[in-house]
Amino acid sequence: MDKQARMKLRRKAGYRDLPKPQVKYQGPEYSMSFACCECKTSNMRQFNLEPCHYPKVIECPVCKGVAVNLGRHFKPPKKSDTAQWKKVEFLIEHGFVFQKIRLIKNSYESVPYPETLAQAKEFVVKYETYAVKTPYNKTIQ
Numbered sequence: 001m002d003k004q005a006r007m008k009l010r011r012k013a014g015y016r017d018l019p020k021p022q023v024k025y026q027g028p029e030y031s032m033s034f035a036c037c038e039c040k041t042s043n044m045r046q047f048n049l050e051p052c053h054y055p056k057v058i059e060c061p062v063c064k065g066v067a068v069n070l071g072r073h074f075k076p077p078k079k080s081d082t083a084q085w086k087k088v089e090f091l092i093e094h095g096f097v098f099q100k101i102r103l104i105k106n107s108y109e110s111v112p113y114p115e116t117l118a119q120a121k122e123f124v125v126k127y128e129t130y131a132v133k134t135p136y137n138k139t140i141q
C-alpha cells in the first residue's frame with residue numbers, strides 16, 4: 001500500500017470517528033420563562049441543558065406552586081393585569097405554552113398568539129392539533 005492510499009484510509013477512519021460537534025446552548029438566548037399563574041410571576045431560568053431537555057415545570061420560587069416553562073418568547077404581563085394572566089392560564093390549560101405554531105413545517109412563519117382571552121378561546125379550538133400536554137392541561141391527559 002502506498003503512502004497516499006494509507007493516508008486515504010486513515011482519513012476515512014478519522015472521519016468516521018470524528019465526534020459530533022457539540023453545540024452549546026448556553027447564553028441568555030436560551031433563558032426560558034417560567035410563569036406561575038397562581039401568584040402571577042415569571043422567572044427567567046437557564047439550565048446547562050439542551051432546550052428540549054429543559055424542565056417543563058419548576059417549583060414557583062414565590063408561592064411554591066407550579067411555574068410552567070413558557071419558553072424564550074414569553075413576555076409576562078404585569079402582575080396587576082389579571083385579564084392577561086387569565087388568558088395565559090387559559091392557554092396553558094389548553095396545551096399552549098407559547099410554543100411556536102407553524103402551519104407550514106420548517107417554515108419561519110408562525111401563528112401569533114392571541115391578545116385577549118376572547119381571542120384565546122377561538123385560538124385553542126382553531127389550533128387544537130398543535131396543543132401539547134401541559135401541567136395545567138385539562139383537555140389532554
Ligand SMILES: [Zn+2]
Nearest residue numbers: 036039060063
Ligand atoms: Zn407562584
